[in-house]
Amino acid sequence: MLSVTDLQKTYPSGDEALKGVSLDVTGSETVAMIGPSGAGKSTFIRCVNRLTEPTGGSVELDGLELTTLSGKKLRNARRDIGMIFQEYNLIERLTVMENVLSGRLGYVNTWDAFRRKFAGDDIERAYEVLDRVGLEGHENNRADELSGGQRQRVGIARAILQRPKILLVDEPTSSLDPESSRAVMDLLTEIADEDDIPVLINIHEVDLAEEYADRIVGLRDGQKVFEGTPADLDETARGQIYRGEEIPEGAGPTGKVVAEAEAGGAATEEGEIRRG
Numbered sequence: 128m129l130s131v132t133d134l135q136k137t138y139p140s141g142d143e144a145l146k147g148v149s150l151d152v153t154g155s156e157t158v159a160m161i162g163p164s165g166a167g168k169s170t171f172i173r174c175v176n177r178l179t180e181p182t183g184g185s186v187e188l189d190g191l192e193l194t195t196l197s198g199k200k201l202r203n204a205r206r207d208i209g210m211i212f213q214e215y216n217l218i219e220r221l222t223v224m225e226n227v228l229s230g231r232l233g234y235v236n237t238w239d240a241f242r243r244k245f246a247g248d249d250i251e252r253a254y255e256v257l258d259r260v261g262l263e264g265h266e267n268n269r270a271d272e273l274s275g276g277q278r279q280r281v282g283i284a285r286a287i288l289q290r291p292k293i294l295l296v297d298e299p300t301s302s303l304d305p306e307s308s309r310a311v312m313d314l315l316t317e318i319a320d321e322d323d324i325p326v327l328i329n330i331h332e333v334d335l336a337e338e339y340a341d342r343i344v345g346l347r348d349g350q351k352v353f354e355g356t357p358a359d360l361d362e363t364a365r366g367q368i369y370r371g372e373e374i375p376e377g378a379g380p381t382g383k384v385v386a387e388a389e390a391g392g393a394a395t396e397e398g399e400i401r402r403g
């Protein structure tokens with residue numbers, strides 16, 4: 128379970144990107160975080176895995192406080208967090224298989240240091256994971272030969288190879304066409320169910336959030352201004368999230384609207400990795 132309490136981030140520029148946001152994500156639920164550009168959605172996800180340093184608050188994953196970890200402990204904790212990025216963050220010149228195996232390292236920038244050192248078990252599992260995301264047969268294609276939807280599937284495969292305790296997903300569909308977007312959302316919610324892990328997704332497309340999420344969280348100006356089911360996301364709530372509207376008095380059941388911020392194997396020279 129991810130439990131975030133009063134998360135704050137003020138950038139050195141003075142931008143208060145998060146002004147005390149609390150959120151629990153648990154079970155196998157899919158939570159969509161929506162909000163206008165600049166609301167703090169990416170900052171929230173990046174503070175959870177410490178790609179950005181929060182300036183206040185607490186982030187616990189299965190009871191482990193992440194904000195105070197450093198060095199090896201932080202690296203180990205990050206392996207429990209599967210991260211999927213808008214722009215895929217693949218290494219273009221490497222193969223699909225190599226990119227997926229880099230998930231075993233937690234974060235790809237250490238890939239070069241570990242190259243060629245994957246266990247046979249990891250490779251076998253990488254094949255399984257690639258089958259699962261529909262990329263069987265593409266193992267030895269270079270990442271830069273793939274379509275956007277396929278690249279995002281590589282990103283998803285890389286994340287789930289880690290056997291994470293949670294998936295954090297930052298704008299997975301914003302570079303994709305509608306059909307590929309839906310396929311990616313289908314895959315993410317399927318993983319949440321089948322692997323029994325929660326998924327937190329930042330997403331701009333409100334219709335996809337409504338269709339796929341169990342719960343929707345609305346951020347505006349660094350504050351959580353809405354939390355509820357897709358059915359709760361009425362016009363009042365949308366106005367509050369996207370237009371900063373006050374909740375009109377007597378406007379009906381908007382109790383869900385939060386008005387204030389809550390205080391191994393071997394790679395060949397060419398990069399091809401073979402089974403066994």
Ligand SMILES: Nc1ncnc2c1ncn2[C@@H]1O[C@H](COP(=O)(O)OP(=O)(O)OP(=O)(O)O)[C@@H](O)[C@H]1O
Nearest residue numbers: 138140142144162163164165166167168169170171
């Ligand atoms: N590295 C940074 N340095 C300074 N300010 C930043 C930095 N990253 C983000 N910000 C600011 O923090 C605020 C929140 O940005 P963030 O990217 O988290 O919002 P977002 O909701 O994810 O927006 P988008 O939907 O456009 O990605 C914005 O005011 C932004 O300008």
